[in-house]
Amino acid sequence: MTTSPLKMTKKILIIGSGFSSISAATYLADKGYDVTVFEKNSSFGGRARKFEANGFTFDMGPSWYWMPDVFEKYFNDFNKKVSDYYNIKKLDPAYTVYFGSNDSIEIKGDIDSICKTFDEHEKGASKSLKKFMSQANKNYSIAMDKIVYKPGISIFELITFQTITRIRYFLTNIKSEVAKYFKNKKLRQILEFPVLFLGAKPENTPAFYNIMNHADFGLGTWFPEKGGMYRVIESMIELAIEKKVKLKSNHNVDSLVVDANKIKGVESNGQFFSFDIIISGADYNHTETLLPKELRNYSESFWSKKVFAPSSLLFYLGLDKKVKKLNHHNLFFDVDFNKHASEIYDNPKWPESPLFYVNFPSISDSDMAPSGHENCFILIPIAPGLEDNDQIRERYFKIVIDRIEKISGEKILDHIVYKKSFCVKDFIGDYNSYRGNAYGLANTLFQTSIFKPKIKSKKVKGLYFTGQLTVPGPGVPPSLISGKIVSDIVMQDFPY
Numbered sequence: 401m402t403t404s405p406l407k408m409t410k411k412i413l414i415i416g417s418g419f420s421s422i423s424a425a426t427y428l429a430d431k432g433y434d435v436t437v438f439e440k441n442s443s444f445g446g447r448a449r450k451f452e453a454n455g456f457t458f459d460m461g462p463s464w465y466w467m468p469d470v471f472e473k474y475f476n477d478f479n480k481k482v483s484d485y486y487n488i489k490k491l492d493p494a495y496t497v498y499f500g501s502n503d504s505i506e507i508k509g510d511i512d513s514i515c516k517t518f519d520e521h522e523k524g525a526s527k528s529l530k531k532f533m534s535q536a537n538k539n540y541s542i543a544m545d546k547i548v549y550k551p552g553i554s555i556f557e558l559i560t561f562q563t564i565t566r567i568r569y570f571l572t573n574i575k576s577e578v579a580k581y582f583k584n585k586k587l588r589q590i591l592e593f594p595v596l597f598l599g600a601k602p603e604n605t606p607a608f609y610n611i612m613n614h615a616d617f618g619l620g621t622w623f624p625e626k627g628g629m630y631r632v633i634e635s636m637i638e639l640a641i642e643k644k645v646k647l648k649s650n651h652n653v654d655s656l657v658v659d660a661n662k663i664k665g666v667e668s669n670g671q672f673f674s675f676d677i678i679i680s681g682a683d684y685n686h687t688e689t690l691l692p693k694e695l696r697n698y699s700e701s702f703w704s705k706k707v708f709a710p711s712s713l714l715f716y717l718g719l720d721k722k723v724k725k726l727n728h729h730n731l732f733f734d735v736d737f738n739k740h741a742s743e744i745y746d747n748p749k750w751p752e753s754p755l756f757y758v759n760f761p762s763i764s765d766s767d768m769a770p771s772g773h774e775n776c777f778i779l780i781p782i783a784p785g786l787e788d789n790d791q792i793r794e795r796y797f798k799i800v801i802d803r804i805e806k807i808s809g810e811k812i813l814d815h816i817v818y819k820k821s822f823c824v825k826d827f828i829g830d831y832n833s834y835r836g837n838a839y840g841l842a843n844t845l846f847q848t849s850i851f852k853p854k855i856k857s858k859k860v861k862g863l864y865f866t867g868q869l870t871v872p873g874p875g876v877p878p879s880l881i882s883g884k885i886v887s888d889i890v891m892q893d894f895p896y
């Protein structure tokens with residue numbers, strides 16, 4: 401793209417290199433803006449970084465590739481296709497939910513098989529499932545067309561004929577909506593599980609978020625071949641570089657420099673860098689601490705009252721064998737769901753008996769582990785801000801390994817050849833995460849859309865926010881969308 405000699409290209413800095421940051425950078429560079437990314441860590445991808453150790457490749461955060469349409473749309477916006485960069489394969493089975501020893505439900509990769517499974521557990525449940533899914537499908541289409549790509553500035557963005565006809569889905573919660581259709585406790589739990597990605601309890605999440613059930617059963621669970629989730633980051637970076645985005649790792653932004661309520665640049669690594677516009681994809685609360693108090697959008701007390709998505713205790717394991725009794729994605733729901741949820745949200749403490757999630761990406765991509773080995777990731781959701789030390793981590797390690805072995809019959813402990821853990825302290829140290837949250841602000845009704853922290857600074861001209869703490873919310877697809885939303889606003893405010 402060429403610039404007129406009289407026209408000065410706006411210099412934009414994007415803080416962080418998570419999905420939202422790379423997305424925003426690429427949309428803006430595509431339109432000709434001069435875009436630089438400063439990432440504090442030595443590698444790019446934010447919470448979706450990867451690391452390699454002893455021949456194993458670990459995706460550090462996201463592992464569920466849902467809503468493939470959003471990824472496709474992202475690349476289409478640049479006249480590209482996902483398949484220009486990577487291939488995805490549909491997982492079948494998508495995942496297994498364990499309720500106890502010899503008590504599990506496997507969710508297949510197509511709705512007809514899922515219907516059969518539902519009928520096996522509750523007479524006539526497939527009929528109810530079809531009805532439930534048809535509503536979820538309608539809500540998904542409305543969400544994609546009318547809601548999630550909106551900047552959350554005015555209530556009028558949300559008032560359309562279609563949204564008004566669905567108002568009851570905002571006034572009821574997903575737990576009671578699911579209960580209207582199904583009696584079986586296990587089926588109810590399976591349908592409540594997807595909203596856990598949104599960071600709140602099902603009873604506090606609007607029923608409209610049954611869009612996640614469409615994402616799950618309707619669109620399916622996919623996996624990026626040859627590299628797992630990090631393939632997506634690598635591909636986005638390749639496209640960003642093609643658009644001339646300059647990416648700088650090991651560049652911690654220490655402060656934002658403001659003059660007369662206007663962005664002037666940043667201090668990083670002891671140096672001043674001049675920029676006209678800054679978009680921060682780093683955690684919102686942290687970004688505001690880089691400003692004097694009087695220039696922040698929100699006070700500490702604002703953040704302390706918000707419902708944050710959980711933090712997590714994570715284990716990355718290398719095993720010297722292939723697993724036979726577990727699938728790529730496995731959910732251990734063999735304990736009281738409500739009790740653990742209450743230990744995350746109502747009475748934050750280390751859970752007595754945690755639910756947890758285990759994934760083996762090397763089942764689908766053998767390159768992610770040495771030959772004959774398996775790569776294993778374990779996630780225990782916990783309240784943000786809990787005390788975190790090696791003894792506590794080890795106690796929970798023993799609990800989950802013991803349960804995996806007993807319930808699935810698969811021996812794990814004696815086969816561990818690599819082990820690393822990651823918890824609250826690491827989320828804070830590595831990402832400047834508020835109280836060590838793993839995936840931002842929960843999508844409760846009053847933290848959705850116009851109620852989210854705003855994308856634009858009210859006090860500093862040229863300062864914007866993107867990512868999982870602003871619209872539309874937590875998760876990889878929303879973060880991609882968030883980057884598009886913020887770039888559209890910047891283009892309106894500072895036309896090229």
Ligand SMILES: Cc1cc2nc3c(=O)[nH]c(=O)nc-3n(C[C@H](O)[C@H](O)[C@H](O)COP(=O)(O)OP(=O)(O)OC[C@H]3O[C@@H](n4cnc5c(N)ncnc54)[C@H](O)[C@@H]3O)c2cc1C
Nearest residue numbers: 416418419420440446447462463464653682867868875876
């Ligand atoms: C363990 C885990 C599992 C998850 N699983 C899934 C899943 O299966 N599917 C899904 O869709 N989503 C999942 N998520 C959520 C998803 O990963 C996130 O919502 C998404 O990656 C967030 O992207 P982001 O752009 O908002 O920010 P981030 O990825 O958090 O990026 C922010 C970046 O800013 C950098 N930064 C911070 N401060 C500074 C500073 N001062 N200077 C410079 N750089 C700075 C950080 O280092 C980081 O790289 C998961 C998250 C976690 C943690």
